[in-house]
Amino acid sequence: xxxxxxxxxxxxxxxxxxxxxxxxxxxxxxxxxxxxxxxxxxxxxxxxxxxxxxxxxxxxxxxxxxxxxxxxxxxxxxxxxxxxxxxxxxxxxxxxxxxxxxxxxxxxxxxxxxxxxxxxxxxxxxxxxxxxxxxxxxxxxxxxxxxxxxxxxxxxxxxxxxxxxxxxxxxxxxxxxxxxxxxxxxxxxxxxxxxxxxxxxxxxxxxxxxxxxxxxxxxxxxxxxxxxxxxxxxxxxxxxxxxxxxxxxxxxxxxxxxxxxxxxxxxxxxxxxxxxxxxxxxxxxxxxxxxxxxxxxxxxxxxxxxxxxxxxxxxxxxxxxxxxxxxxxxxxxxxxxxxxxxxxxxxxxxxxxxxxxxxxxxxxxxxxxxxxxxxxxxxxxxxxxxxxxxxxxxxxxxxxxxxxxxxxx
Numbered sequence: 448x449x450x451x452x453x454x455x456x457x458x459x460x461x462x463x464x465x466x467x468x469x470x471x472x473x474x475x476x477x478x479x480x481x482x483x484x485x486x487x488x489x490x491x492x493x494x495x496x497x498x499x500x501x502x503x504x505x506x507x508x509x510x511x512x513x514x515x516x517x518x519x520x521x522x523x524x525x526x527x528x529x530x531x532x533x534x535x536x537x538x539x540x541x542x543x544x545x546x547x548x549x550x551x552x553x554x555x556x557x558x559x560x561x562x563x564x565x566x567x568x569x570x571x572x573x574x575x576x577x578x579x580x581x582x583x584x585x586x587x588x589x590x591x592x593x594x595x596x597x598x599x600x601x602x603x604x605x606x607x608x609x610x611x612x613x614x615x616x617x618x619x620x621x622x623x624x625x626x627x628x629x630x631x632x633x634x635x636x637x638x639x640x641x642x643x644x645x646x647x648x649x650x651x652x653x654x655x656x657x658x659x660x661x662x663x664x665x666x667x668x669x670x671x672x673x674x675x676x677x678x679x680x681x682x683x684x685x686x687x688x689x690x691x692x693x694x695x696x697x698x699x700x701x702x703x704x705x706x707x708x709x710x711x712x713x714x715x716x717x718x719x720x721x722x723x724x725x726x727x728x729x730x731x732x733x734x735x736x737x738x739x740x741x742x743x744x745x746x747x748x749x750x751x752x753x754x755x756x757x758x759x760x761x762x763x764x765x766x767x768x769x770x771x772x773x774x775x776x777x778x779x780x781x782x783x784x785x786x787x788x789x790x791x792x793x794x795x796x797x798x799x800x801x802x803x804x805x806x807x808x809x810x811x812x813x814x815x816x817x818x819x820x821x822x823x824x825x826x827x828x829x830x831x832x833x834x835x836x837x838x839x840x841x842x843x844x845x846x847x848x849x850x851x852x853x854x855x856x
Contacts, residue, residue: 458551462626477521709777
């Protein structure tokens with residue numbers, strides 16, 4: 448069987464000045480070079496057979512694959528080949544053994560170097576073809592954010608989004624045409640950036656105000672006190688129970704879809720949002736007073752990925768997307784039909800956690816789980832809270848709560 452020649456994937460940084468001596472030697476040794484139209488224009492003067500990368504990328508990969516059995520092929524990419532680049536696609540489709548990676552200076556690295564800003568505490572994201580969801584995730588975690596933009600998600604759009612979230616103290620640097628003839632490096636307030644026009648391509652660096660960053664990262668945590676959710680006398684899942692529920696839901700991926708049935712004050716939904724910031728949480732609640740409290744808590748904690756579903760389950764579940772995770776915190780006499788509907792909708796590999804405060808409900812839940820063939824276990828939680836009242840320790844025992852934890856394998 449005829450073997451292909453190595454396919455060289457070369458990072459060119461932001462411009463010719465960023466290309467290493469090793470990379471230049473590799474480029475000179477190639478018979479055919481592939482690059483984007485923009486990069487081809489930037490690297491004028493190369494004498495090889497120069498071809499523009501086709502769209503879709505799958506077509507370009509096929510052409511590269513076929514040529515590599517006859518000629519020495521090089522693929523030139525801006526920035527670093529494996530950092531938000533086509534290099535990942537080439538390695539996945541053609542195999543690691545056929546690809547040789549020649550690392551380059553990433554655009555993010557070049558940008559932070561120009562600004563003389565350390566970036567070991569920065570988050571680097573790409574909005575290219577992804578929408579603003581990665582930014583939603585990053586602003587809750589980093590003091591500095593480097594953003595790869597695209598024409599639809601440009602610096603003005605980013606500024607408008609941040610202003611809508613009331614991050615008025617964030618400062619923005621826009622680096623246009625890094626390393627090119629038309630390079631510009633400009634700082635803006637968010638208000639200034641909203642009305643500005645920017646040359647493509649560009650890269651954005653956001654430096655969050657210290658108070659903003661702390662506000663984002665610390666305002667939601669695991670098992671918050673009940674009193675932060677409501678001053679009103681209404682049922683709420685105790686913080687110790689909440690912590691176990693969230694643990695048992697196993698919210699390991701940041702883009703899961705979750706149902707919170709009988710959402711009450713929204714405490715489970717609010718805390719789950721911290722773990723799945725790019726996912727969607729559907730808070731199902733029938734009580735108008737509790738719905739109002741959920742709205743207040745979503746506003747208070749600036750939670751944007753919880754959708755309130757007003758209505759009674761199981762009917763209210765009918766049009767919801769299939770979930771990866773389900774928490775049932777309420778159901779009463781209708782717990783059987785709710786569970787049947789929930790388990791039927793749950794995706795393969797999904798988890799369901801049901802909270803029970805009555806033995807009769809526990810029995811019903813276990814029976815339904817068994818009937819539908821779900822693997823499950825029962826966890827009993829006894830919350831005993833003690834308080835020092837001056838003359839000694841006062842112990843207040845709570846009624847036990849049972850969690851039925853099931854998995855759809």
